[in-house]
Every structure is written in C-alpha cells, then in structure tokens.
Amino acid sequence: MHISEGxxxxxxxxxxxxxxxxxxxxxxxxxxxxxxxxxxxxxAAFFVASLIHVPMxxxxxxxxxxxxxxxxxxxxxxxxxxxxxTLQAILFQFGGITVLGVxxxxxxxxxxxxxxxxxxLIKGENRLISLAAAFACGFFSVLLSGILVAGxxxxxxxxFTTAAKLILxxxxxxxxxxxxxxxxCVAFLRKVKPELLGGVYEKAL
Amino acid sequence: MKKRYNTxxxxxxxxxxxxILIGSNGPAxxxxxxxxxxxxxxxxxxxxxxxxxxxxxxxxxxxxxxxGKKLLEGKTDNKGEFSFKIPKxxxxxxxxNAAMGHKAEWMIPESEIRETGSIVEKKSxxxxxxPISVGxxxxxxxxxxxxxxxxxxxxxxxxxxxxxxxxxxxxxxxGGIGYIFGLMGVALYFKNRSKK
Numbered sequence: 001m002h003i004s005e006g007x008x009x010x011x012x013x014x015x016x017x018x019x020x021x022x023x024x025x026x027x028x029x030x031x032x033x034x035x036x037x038x039x040x041x042x043x044a045a046f047f048v049a050s051l052i053h054v055p056m057x058x059x060x061x062x063x064x065x066x067x068x069x070x071x072x073x074x075x076x077x078x079x080x081x082x083x084x085x086t087l088q089a090i091l092f093q094f095g096g097i098t099v100l101g102v103x104x105x106x107x108x109x110x111x112x113x114x115x116x117x118x119x120x121l122i123k124g125e126n127r128l129i130s131l132a133a134a135f136a137c138g139f140f141s142v143l144l145s146g147i148l149v150a151g152x153x154x155x156x157x158x159x160f161t162t163a164a165k166l167i168l169x170x171x172x173x174x175x176x177x178x179x180x181x182x183x184x185c186v187a188f189l190r191k192v193k194p195e196l197l198g199g200v201y202e203k204a205l
Numbered sequence: 206m207k208k209r210y211n212t213x214x215x216x217x218x219x220x221x222x223x224x225i226l227i228g229s230n231g232p233a234x235x236x237x238x239x240x241x242x243x244x245x246x247x248x249x250x251x252x253x254x255x256x257x258x259x260x261x262x263x264x265x266x267x268x269x270x271x272x273g274k275k276l277l278e279g280k281t282d283n284k285g286e287f288s289f290k291i292p293k294x295x296x297x298x299x300x301x302n303a304a305m306g307h308k309a310e311w312m313i314p315e316s317e318i319r320e321t322g323s324i325v326e327k328k329s330x331x332x333x334x335x336p337i338s339v340g341x342x343x344x345x346x347x348x349x350x351x352x353x354x355x356x357x358x359x360x361x362x363x364x365x366x367x368x369x370x371x372x373x374x375x376x377x378x379x380g381g382i383g384y385i386f387g388l389m390g391v392a393l394y395f396k397n398r399s400k401k
Contacts, residue, residue, distance in 0.1 A: 004238075004308045033396050040389035044382045051373065083388060087381040092373045 001064055001145060001171070002050075002088070002103055003152060005096030012155045017101030023078035023108055030075045038196075039080040042069045047084040050094060054173050061170050067141035068182045070111020071119060071134070072196070081108040102152050110144035122186055123197045130190065131183050138182030142175045143168065240266070240301040240309045243362050244317055245355050250288045251311070252363075253281050253301050260285030264303045271296035271315075294318050 008016075031039060042065075049063040069077040082104045088094040095103045114137040121133035150164035189196050238261055242251040253261035266287045267278040276297075281287045291297075297313040341349075 006310075007308045031392070033393070036389055036392045036396065040385050040392075044385045047381050047385060048378060051378065083385060087384055091377040091381050 002095035020101040020104040027075040027078035043080040066111040067138035070115040106148040110141040134186035135179040139179035238307040269298040
C-alpha cells in the first residue's frame with residue numbers, strides 16, 4: 001500500500017503533502033490530554049502492522065490497521081499515522097520521505113471517513129449492529145485506501161482501472177482480516193472500556 | 206484510577222501486537238521491491254523480488270544510460286529474472302516498475318562494464334593470432350579463470366546484494382515503538398506545561 005519514492009509526479013506529491021498538513025493540524029488541535037496515549041498506542045500498532053504479511057498471489061500484502069486508527073482517534077489519526085509512516089520510511093525504507101504526505105492521506109483519510117460513517121453506530125446499544133459496523137469500518141478503510149492509491153497512481157500513466165483492480169484484488173484478504181480485527185477490538189472495548197468508544201466520539205464532535 | 210486503567214489497557218494492546226508480530230515471524234516480512242543486477246561477459250543479468258523472497262513476475266524493467274535516455278526495456282520472466290546484452294558502454298540505470306506504486310533501481314557503473322567488456326574484446330582480438338604450440342595462451346587462461354570466477358562468485362555477489370536489503374530487524378522495530386512512546390512523553394510534557 002505504500003507508494004515508493006520517485007513514482008509520483010511533483011504536483012501529486014505537493015497536493016498530498018498539503019492535504020496531510022491540513023489533516024495533521026486539525027488532528028493536533030483535537031488531540032487532548034486523554035487522547036495522547038491512545039494515539040501513541042494506535043500509532044505503534046500501525047507501525048508494526050505493516051510487518052504482518054498476508055501472502056497473496058505473486059506478491060504479498062500487509063495489514064494496514066487504518067480502520068481502527070480512524071475509528072478510535074477520529075481526526076487524531078492523521079498525526080498518529082504520519083508518525084508511524086515516518087518511522088517506517090526511516091527504519092524499514094517502506095514508502096519514502098517525499099511521499100509521506102500522499103501516503104498519510106491515502107491511509108488516514110479512509111480512517112477518518114470510516115469514523116464519521118460508522119463511529120455513531122459502534123457506540124450504539126445494539127451489540128450486533130455495533131460489531132457489524134466495526135467490521136465494515138475495517139473493511140472499507142482498506143478498500144478506500146486502495147482506491148486512493150490507484151487515484152494517486154493515475155498521474156504516473158498507470159491506468160486507474162488496472163491499478164485499482166490489482167490493488168483491490170490483492171487487498172481483498174486484508175480487507176476481511178482487518179474487518180475481523182476491528183470487530184474484535186470493538187467487541188473487547190465494549191466489554192472492558194465502553195467509554196473509550198463513546199467518549200471519544202462525543203468529545204471530537 | 207481512570208488514568209491507571211487507561212495505561213494498563215494500552216500496555217495490553219501493545220503486548221498483543223508484539224506477540225502477533227513475533228508469532229508471524231514467517232518468511233515474508235517487509236514490503237518493498239528490490240532489483241539487483243550483475244554483469245557476466247557482455248550480458249547483464251537482473252533479478253527482481255519483493256523483500257521477503259517473493260519474485261516480481263512480469264514486471265516491466267527499463268534500462269537508462271547515465272543521461273537518463275531510455276536504452277531498452279523488457280519484462281521479468283516467471284522467476285523474476287531478466288537479462289539483456291549490454292547496449293553500450295556507459296553507466297546503466299536499471300529501473301523496475303512493479304505494480305501498485307512499487308519501484309526499485311539498480312546502478313551498474315561504467316567501470317564494471319568496461320572491465321568485463323574488455324575481456325571479451327581481448328579474447329576476440331586474440332583468437333586470430335595464430336596457432337599456439339603448447340597448451341593454452343595467456344588470454345585463454347585468463348578467460349577461463351574469469352569465467353569460472355564469475356560462476357563461482359555469482360552466489361556470493363547475490364548474497365551480498367541481498368544482505369543489503371534484509372527485512373527489518375527486531376532492533377528497528379522496538380526502536381520505532383520506542384520513538385513513538387518517546388514522542389508521546391514529549392507531547393504529554395508540553396500539554397502538561399501549558400495547563401499550568
């Protein structure tokens with residue numbers, strides 16, 4: 001899912017960086033005392049998730065965990081993901097420094113959208129709806145990331161449909177696994193610490 | 206009380222991730238594509254793979270000279286390999302374009318091509334120099350030695366290039382997590398100060 005250095009053209013990189021900067025500044029403003037440790041934990045989870053691989057056809061894809069990041073953090077997932085991506089770029093050479101902006105947007109934005117789409121459902125009374133929404137959030141965040149990556153690759157001349165098809169097909173198992181992971185996280189939090197799900201949502205609004 | 210609960214929960218989640226990570230210490234870890242190339246005689250061999258060992262199949266490879274002019278292009282076969290005759294003596298930049306925004310490069314400096322290339326030239330120049338009475342000529346011996354050295358050294362060259370692209374080590378992983386928590390500490394510190 002990480003776009004490598006030197007693939008994208010300058011306008012795309014600049015747009016990505018600008019969008020990421022906007023997201024990060026909103027995120028930093030919304031980051032209150034309570035949320036800092038949460039953001040750090042989820043950032044660390046995102047950081048190591050990229051090392052967990054799902055073998056898939058000729059290539060292999062890794063977990064993203066942007067769904068659960070967005071769901072629990074809202075706007076704060078922008079700084080959280082940016083930090084994790086920076087460290088991945090420096091330590092693992094995944095992605096790269098110049099593509100940080102684009103990569104941050106392609107991964108954090110779907111998380112944020114998932115948060116607005118499903119966040120309300122997840123804190124609801126009905127356990128079944130809540131868990132279904134958690135699965136959907138994990139699933140769609142990866143799906144949306146794939147579509148955004150394909151969109152970013154448009155500028156390289158790689159046709160959108162082929163790129164999107166390739167990415168989405170390759171990430172199908174990841175989507176399902178992420179859906180399940182998000183589901184279990186939410187199930188766990190509902191039982192152990194429900195105010196984390198509800199409280200987060202109310203505070204950020 | 207609430208805060209203590211929060212940190213405890215954080216550590217549970219962190220431990221779970223680390224356990225999953227160590228448990229999945231399988232063959233395929235990092236996610237990055239690499240290409241490496243070496244010269245043998247007048248041919249350049251390349252091999253492409255995703256770090257973790259999966260071969261990059263059917264991926265387009267483009268070769269540029271040092272001015273960035275495209276010399277030729279091709280595709281990797283089903284073993285992730287691609288070879289081509291040296292089109293001209295210059296620095297060669299070999300670029301692999303795996304799909305999904307993955308890209309890798311490998312440089313072959315002019316000197317490396319010149320070295321192996323000159324041997325080939327010398328050999329062809331030496332050939333018509335008439336019959337040699339005893340055994341092998343100096344050039345032929347040199348050629349044989351070079352050839353077998355190339356063959357013998359190939360796995361070593363390969364190993365060295367691969368070792369440059371190993372998967373992330375545990376130190377780096379733990380280090381990264383450490384950085385994140387360090388940043389958390391800094392953020393909390395500043396938040397705390399501004400509150401006073």
